[in-house]
Structures are given as C-alpha cells and as structure tokens.
Amino acid sequence: MIFPVAFGDKPRSIFTIKKASEWKTWLKVISPVVLKGRLPEPYYSEWINLVEAITIATDYSIPYDQLDELRAKFIRFGQHYEEQYYRHDISRLAACKTVFHALFHVTENIEWLGESITSSENIQSY
Numbered sequence: 001m002i003f004p005v006a007f008g009d010k011p012r013s014i015f016t017i018k019k020a021s022e023w024k025t026w027l028k029v030i031s032p033v034v035l036k037g038r039l040p041e042p043y044y045s046e047w048i049n050l051v052e053a054i055t056i057a058t059d060y061s062i063p064y065d066q067l068d069e070l071r072a073k074f075i076r077f078g079q080h081y082e083e084q085y086y087r088h089d090i091s092r093l094a095a096c097k098t099v100f101h102a103l104f105h106v107t108e109n110i111e112w113l114g115e116s117i118t119s120s121e122n123i124q125s126y
Contacts, residue, residue: 046080071107078104
C-alpha cells in the first residue's frame with residue numbers, strides 16, 4: 001500500500017500499535033473510514049459517538065458548555081456497551097472491563113481538574 005508522506009508516518013497494524021499518539025490517530029482518523037460498512041448498526045453509530053467523545057475529551061481545552069455533551073456521549077456509549085456486550089447477564093461479567101466503567105467518570109474528572117494551564121504566565125511560582 002502506498003501512503004503519502006504528507007500524511008505523516010504510515011499507520012501500523014492495530015496489532016502492533018504501542019504509542020498513544022498512534023492509537024489516537026487510528027481512533028480519530030482511520031477507524032471511522034475503515035469501520036464504515038464493516039461494522040453494522042447500531043455498533044457503527046455508537047463507535048462514532050465514542051470517537052466524538054474521545055475527540056472532545058482529548059482536546060487541548062474544553063469549554064464548560066461542552067461538558068454536558070461530553071458526559072451524555074460517554075453515558076450513551078456506556079449504556080450501549082452494557083446492553084450489547086454485557087447484556088446484564090452475570091455469565092458475561094468478563095465483558096465488564098474497568099476501562100469501560102472509567103468512561104463514565106471522564107467528565108467529572110475534567111470538571112474536578114478544572115482549567116488547564118495553557119501558558120507560562122498562568123503558572124504561579126512557589
């Protein structure tokens with residue numbers, strides 16, 4: 001496969017990705033294209049919902065008025081995950097990974113941490 005140099009490094013197989021930046025590129029840029037038509041509904045729509053939530057959550061700054069939207073997206077994905085994968089069946093408890101539960105708490109942690117320091121003038125000396 002030919003990959004234009006202008007796009008950066010050629011993406012690796014998802015089985016060999018080790019860096020967070022590569023996962024972020026795969027999630028935000030590659031997966032929506034690769035999974036469209038391959039992942040049936042409602043799974044594809046819920047994947048895109050998760051991609052949008054992670055895109056918002058990993059931005060350099062998040063306006064406070066966007067936190068409710070972010071919270072709703074993570075809750076929506078969490079509910080979809082519980083209904084479609086866990087299915088509220090104790091025999092499928094192994095599907096309940098802590099990383100999926102942690103998505104419910106991303107927004108409250110962003111709120112708890114508050115505004116990020118974006119410039120050296122905001123840093124107070126000790």
